[in-house]
Amino acid sequence: MNNSIAYRVYDFLKNYPPFNHLKTDDLLKVSSEVSIVYLEKGDVIFKKGDPFNNVFYVVRNGAVTLIHTTNENEQVVVNISDGGDLFGLRPLIAQESYKLTAKANEESIVYAIPIDIFRQVSADNTNVYKFLITAFATNTFDPYTAEENSKIFVDYLPNTSKDIEYFQTANYTKNPITCHHHSTLKEAAIKMKNHKIGCIIVVDDNDKPVGIITNSDIKNKIATGIFPIDTNVGNIMSTPVITCKRDLTVAEGQLKMVQYNIGHLCITKDGTENSKLIGVLTHHDVLATLGNTPSVILKEIKRAKRTKKLRAARLKANHLLKSYLEQNMPIGHITKIIAQINDAVTVRAVEIALKKMPKKPPVKFSWIALGSQGRKEQLLFTDQDNAIIFEDVPEEKHQETQDYFVELGKLVSKSLNKIGFEYCEAGMMASNPDWCKTITDWKAQFGDWILNTDDKAILLSSIFFDFSHVYGKKNLVDELSDSIYETLEKTSMFFKFLGRDALKNPPPLGFFKKFAVEKDNEQKDLFNIKNRAIMPLVDAARLLILQNKIKGVNNTAERFEKLADIDKNNKELYQSCAYAFKALSKFKTKQGFLHNNTGKFIEIETLTKEEQLKLRRCFKPIHDIQEVLKIRFDLKNFA
Incomplete structure (x- = not known):
């Protein structure tokens, strides 16, 4: 086949599932039948209610937004597909009209792939079959299948994870x-x-x-x-x-x-x-x-009587995470599963530690997670950040009570370390008396951070503002949250300091659109995806969610999605930020598995042009949200 266009199509498709599971000759057959669609920003590929075409689509360059229209005629962004992503396949398989509208998010090139030729070459291909089953089990393709669905459930579908394991090749x-x-x-x-x-x-x-x-x-x-x-x-x-x-x-x-x-x-x-x-x-x-499903792993965690068993169960979750990433499952769905497993591991670690203590807790307490676990964003093993809130006690009982909970914190932290979560170098753990306080002391601590703001206060409070209850008396956490929001009403200066902190890492592209890499130390010339791309979004979401007095939403992507609901003027920006955060999290996690580390530092030269393009696309929302912060909190001249 002397068709240079078909070869270029083949050269692109071979890198993405399910096409990477096809034989070369079969993929060339598909490539020779592909139509190339050029789109300007805002062009519509298909609308909700349109009869299905005999093609499905793959994004070559640019991005395509999938939009659901609710019964109230509200436009909800379901997903943004970029290079290598499929869309428009479910209506062909289900023989039904389109349930979503597909619109170019920017100038884009899309490949239209005839379903008939794809069926012919993939009819007996088990790997293609497994990919499609996984995608449909999680509604990755066109998630809205009925008019009455008015919520985005693409990112969380309970009881589908076992279906994914069913379609693995049997290990005989x-x-x-x-x-x-x-x-x-x-x-x-x-x-x-x-x-x-x-x-x-x-x-x-x-x-x-x-x-x-x-x-x-x-x-x-x-x-x-x-x-x-x-x-x-x-x-x-x-x-x-x-x-x-x-x-x-x-x-x-x-x-x-x-x-x-x-x-x-x-x-x-x-x-x-x-x-x-x-x-x-x-x-x-x-x-x-x-056995390697979320439900089975959670049962193993609850039955574990030793840290060794907890570690084995958590390692299974890592294999599950890697499998989900390989199957291209939505990162929001993956994150919720792993967050639930991480919290279950912590709960069991606390329960095991309590049995080792010489006596029962003297008062009620709450174990809280901070940082990435507190935001339900911890995927790979990272360091542990945690704290304890315990009920008020008479002054003469304070030291004795605090000593008890500090000792409990040491046992739990030691157990978490054996499981795979490193100790926090800064000592932000419940084993440190500074992070093990009564509810009254914690209220005073946050009050001091908010009303007497300095750089240290901003550093510490930014981590602690992402706390979430894991074990014990949840009312203590709710009481602390209420106190924090009451204190925030007494000052506006704190938001300025948080805003300045959120701007400390500018958009990670320099002159000529080069990645801003590290300049010294052992990470020289590496790109810090956490500090330069992920954390600016985390910091911006935290600041805006606090300013809007929204409680109980800690996850960064969910924070932006919540902001999109309440601020229609910036809806598109917030949705783009949510999408960028998910994409960056997925990219970091994949890099972590690839290099057997946290994925924090990336050697840009090892990335393909497509991967670099995907990364760059995530940087624009960072720039735009930081510009919003500068204006909203009057930060241009704030030093």
Whole structure:
């Protein structure tokens, strides 16, 4: 095929799922049929209610906004698709009209891919099938499927995570233990005993499976005297065997077991009983695969009696996180799952620590998470930031009570460290008496930070303003929040200091649109995605949410989405900030897995042009939101 345009399309698509799962020849067939659509900002690709086209779309350059129109005719941005993202696929599969409107967010190039040719080349491709199932299970593609849905639920769909595990390739036992069809049952039983297995596959002279013997067969047919121990295995084996191909999914394996009321499947070279045996899938294998789901991990955490077990469960969550990222699941959905797991780990760590304490807590208390965990944004292992609020006690009991909770804090922090959360270098942990106070002392502390503002107060308070209740008496946290907002009404200067702090990292592009990289120390020439891109959005969202007196919304993306609801004049900007924050978080997490670190520092030269473009697209909202802060809080001349 001498078609340079098709080759350029191929060269782009091969980097993104599900196209990266297609064979080269198949992807070239698709690429040769692709139509290229050029869009100006505001151009509409399809509208809600339009009949579906026979194509779905992939963004080549630029970005496309997917918009849901509610019954009240309100326009809600569902998602912003950029390079490599798919949209418009669900209506083709479901054979229904479009439920969303797709509009170019900026000047863009979109590939229109005919569904017929895509179906032809992917019909027997398990990996493509798994990708599509995952996407539909989480409503990644066009999440609104009914008019009455007026909320964005693309980022959180409970009970769908198990569906994702169902469509993983089954992890079966390779090189299974077998016996020849001329063997006696005694010979087969000795093999089963020596290898400590509960079943054995009977094969013929060509290693084709002809039957299976289980412990139940021996109990029911030998122990009862129906056959002697030296009988031929053919007299008691179950036959014919049920066979499957090597790349079967967990769902397919479980379905076969239910269908035939069996607990074992023979995996053969071509999937039939007429080819060589290469493995065995057991019911236990299926359960083991399904064990890596949020619900199962949470159960393991609640049952854990030792830190070692907690660490094992939390490491499973890391594997789950990596799998979700590879399947291109919405980052908001991923974040909520991992946040729930992190909080559950902390709760169990506190419960285990309490059992080690010499006596029960003298008064009610609340364990609170700070920083990224407090914002429900902690994905990879980072350092721990936490504190304790405990009820007021008589002066003579104060030191004794504080000592108790400091000791509890030390036990919990030690446990969290063993699990994988590093100690905070600045000592912002409940094991530090400075961060373990009565409710009255905490109110006074925040009052001092707010009314007697200096640089240290801003540094500390910015971290503590993101606190969230994890364990204990939640009323203490609510009481502290109420006190903070009452104090904020007494001054406007505090917001100016917070605003100045939010501007300390300007947009991370320098002259000629070069990335602003580190200039000295061991991170020289690396891009600090946390400090230069993520934290400016975190700081801006915190400041604006405090100014608007909105309680109970700690997550940065959710803060911007809430601001978009109440400030229609800046709705588009806030939505862009929410999207940019999610994209940056996902990028940082992927880099962390790639380099086995936190993902904080990135070597720009290792990124593809597409990845660099995606990063740059996230920087414009940072610039725009900082300009809003300068005007709103009169910061241009504030030093």
